[in-house]
Amino acid sequence: MNITLIGSGYVGLVTGTCFAELGNQVVCLDVDKRKIDLLNSGGVPIYEPGLQELIARNAAAGRLRFTTDVQDAVAHGDVLFIAVGTPPDEDGSADLKHVLAVARDIGRWMQGFKIVVNKSTVPVGTADKVAQAISAELEARGHSPNQAGPQDGNIPSFAVVSNPEFLKEGAAVEDFMRPDRIVIGVPGSEAGNRAREAMRVLYAPFNRNHDRTYFMDVRSAEFTKYAANSMLASRISFMNELANLAEQVGADIEMVRHGIGSDPRIGFNFLYAGVGFGGSCFPKDIQALIKIGQEHNSRLRILEAVNEVNDRQKLVLTDKIIRRFGDSLKGRHFALWGLAFKPNTDDMREAPSRAIIKALVERGATICAYDPIATEVAKQCLAQDFAAAPELLKAITYSDSHFEALNSADALVIVTDWKSFKSPDFSEVKARLSEPLLFDGRNLYEPEAMAELGIEYYGIGRSNGHQESLT
Numbered sequence: 001m002n003i004t005l006i007g008s009g010y011v012g013l014v015t016g017t018c019f020a021e022l023g024n025q026v027v028c029l030d031v032d033k034r035k036i037d038l039l040n041s042g043g044v045p046i047y048e049p050g051l052q053e054l055i056a057r058n059a060a061a062g063r064l065r066f067t068t069d070v071q072d073a074v075a076h077g078d079v080l081f082i083a084v085g086t087p088p089d090e091d092g093s094a095d096l097k098h099v100l101a102v103a104r105d106i107g108r109w110m111q112g113f114k115i116v117v118n119k120s121t122v123p124v125g126t127a128d129k130v131a132q133a134i135s136a137e138l139e140a141r142g143h144s145p146n147q148a149g150p151q152d153g154n155i156p157s158f159a160v161v162s163n164p165e166f167l168k169e170g171a172a173v174e175d176f177m178r179p180d181r182i183v184i185g186v187p188g189s190e191a192g193n194r195a196r197e198a199m200r201v202l203y204a205p206f207n208r209n210h211d212r213t214y215f216m217d218v219r220s221a222e223f224t225k226y227a228a229n230s231m232l233a234s235r236i237s238f239m240n241e242l243a244n245l246a247e248q249v250g251a252d253i254e255m256v257r258h259g260i261g262s263d264p265r266i267g268f269n270f271l272y273a274g275v276g277f278g279g280s281c282f283p284k285d286i287q288a289l290i291k292i293g294q295e296h297n298s299r300l301r302i303l304e305a306v307n308e309v310n311d312r313q314k315l316v317l318t319d320k321i322i323r324r325f326g327d328s329l330k331g332r333h334f335a336l337w338g339l340a341f342k343p344n345t346d347d348m349r350e351a352p353s354r355a356i357i358k359a360l361v362e363r364g365a366t367i368c369a370y371d372p373i374a375t376e377v378a379k380q381c382l383a384q385d386f387a388a389a390p391e392l393l394k395a396i397t398y399s400d401s402h403f404e405a406l407n408s409a410d411a412l413v414i415v416t417d418w419k420s421f422k423s424p425d426f427s428e429v430k431a432r433l434s435e436p437l438l439f440d441g442r443n444l445y446e447p448e449a450m451a452e453l454g455i456e457y458y459g460i461g462r463s464n465g466h467q468e469s470l471t
C-alpha cells in the first residue's frame, strides 16, 4: 500500500518506518527541513532503540523516503497519516493548529480518494474539524466536497479515520510492531466503509495470531486515547501519593506494590512510585481532557488531582535534599544520574530532572549530570529553562561517565531508571562521593542493602531507609 506520514517525529517516523518494514511504500513528510535533510543523509533525529537500523534497511530497499514536498507526499499516499504534534494551548486544551494546517495541505493537493488518518492525539470531534478543513480547501479549488464515496477515480473525495497511537517512547518500535490493540474509528458512510476495509488490510500483518483490532465510531476512538493515558497517569499519581503516606506511617511502598499488584484486577504495570511522570504526553493529555470536561460542563476532579499530585511529586526528592542539608544549598555539589524523562529515550519534554535541577541550582547548588543518551538534548532544554537567569547555567556541568560525575559530590541523586544504574560498583560510588549519601528517585536499590554498604539512603516511600531522620 502507498502510505504517507505527515509529521516525522517520534510517532510519524516510527509508524512510517514500521509500515515500510512490512512491505508498504512509505513517504515521511515534515516541515522541518533540517530533520528531513538529516534523514536523507542517513541520520536519525531521535534516539529510539532499533529505529536507526530499520530506517537504513527500508530506505536502502527503496520502501521509505523523506521529503518536505507536500504536493509529492499527498500525491503518494492512498492513506495519509497525520502525526504532527498537538501541544497544550495556553489554557491546557490541545492546540490543533498543526493538525488543521495539515488538513488544509491535504485539501489543497489531493486528487482521487484519500483515507486521512488522525494518529495524533486529538480531542473528541477533531475528525470533523479535519474533514471541514479539507472540504473548505476542496471548495476553494472548485470541487464540491464529497465524503460520500468515490465514483470517479479523479474526483477528490476522502474519509477521516481516527487511529490513535499507544506506543511508548524508548520501546516505540517494539510497541508498534507488537501492539496490545489497534483502535480504529471509522465514519458511518460509504467512504468510511472503504476506509475500514483499507485499514483492515493495512493492519492485517499485526493480526495474524489473533485479531487485535477494535473498530468503532470515530469519537469513541478519539476518546479512547485520552482515557488510556489518563488511566495510566492516575495509577502513577495514586502510587506516588501512597508512597508519601507510606513514609509517614512506616510502611514500604515497594512491599505494598507487590502486595497489590499480585491481584490480577490491579496488575503490576505502572505502579512504580518515583519523581512523577514526565514526557510529552501524560501531562498534556491530562490537561487536554480536563479542558474537554470543563467545556462540556463535566468536571474531571480525579484528573485535576492527578496533575496536582504529579507537579508536587517532581519536587519530593528535592524536598528530601533540602531537609537533609538545609534550605540554602550554597557550596553543595550533587551528582545527578539520569536526565531523560524515562530510560531509552533522549526526550526531555516535561522531564522531572528539569524541575529538580532548577530547584537545586536556584538554592545555590552545583550539579554534575550524567545521562547515557539525553545530554545534548538536555543542554538545549536547560538553556531554555534558565533563559531568564543564564548565569545559573554555569552551575550545571555534564560528564560522559556516570562514575566521573560522582567526583567530590555531596550526594548522588538518581532521577531516571536507566538499566545501567541498577547495579553500579558501590565501592566506587562511595569512594568518589565526598559522603556516602544517595537520594534515589526511582527506588532502584534496597534500603537494607544500602545500610549494609554504609550508604545513607533515601528512596521514595521507603520507611526503612533514613526517611525518619528527615522529619
Ligand SMILES: NC(=O)C1=CN([C@@H]2O[C@H](COP(=O)(O)OP(=O)(O)OC[C@H]3O[C@@H](n4cnc5c(N)ncnc54)[C@H](O)[C@@H]3O)[C@@H](O)[C@H]2O)C=CC1
Binding pocket: 006, 007, 008, 009, 010, 011, 012, 029, 030, 031, 032, 035, 083, 084, 085, 086, 098, 101, 102, 119, 120, 121, 122, 165, 166, 167, 168, 169, 280, 281
Ligand atoms: N511521543 C509519543 O510517544 C507519542 C505521541 N503521540 C501523539 O502523536 C502526536 C505526535 O507526537 P510526536 O511524534 O511525539 O511529536 P514530535 O514533535 O516528535 O513530531 C511532530 C512532527 O510534526 C512536524 N510538523 C509540524 N507541523 C507540520 C506540518 N504542517 N506538516 C508536516 N509536518 C509537521 C514537526 O516538525 C515534527 O517533526 C502528538 O499528538 C502526540 O500526543 C501518541 C502516542 C505516543
Ligand SMILES: O=C(O)[C@H]1O[C@H](OP(=O)(O)OP(=O)(O)OC[C@H]2O[C@@H](n3ccc(=O)[nH]c3=O)[C@H](O)[C@@H]2O)[C@H](O)[C@@H](O)[C@@H]1O
Binding pocket: 121, 165, 166, 167, 168, 169, 170, 229, 232, 236, 269, 270, 271, 272, 273, 274, 275, 276, 277, 278, 279, 280, 281, 282, 341, 342
Ligand atoms: O500518548 C503517548 O505519548 C504515550 O504516553 C505514554 O508513553 P510515554 O510517555 O512514552 O512513557 P511511559 O512509559 O508511559 O512513562 C511516562 C512517565 O511515567 C513515569 N512512570 C511510568 C510508570 C510507572 O510505574 N511510574 C512512573 O513514574 C515514567 O518515568 C515517565 O516519566 C503511554 O505509556 C503510551 O501508551 C502512550 O502512547
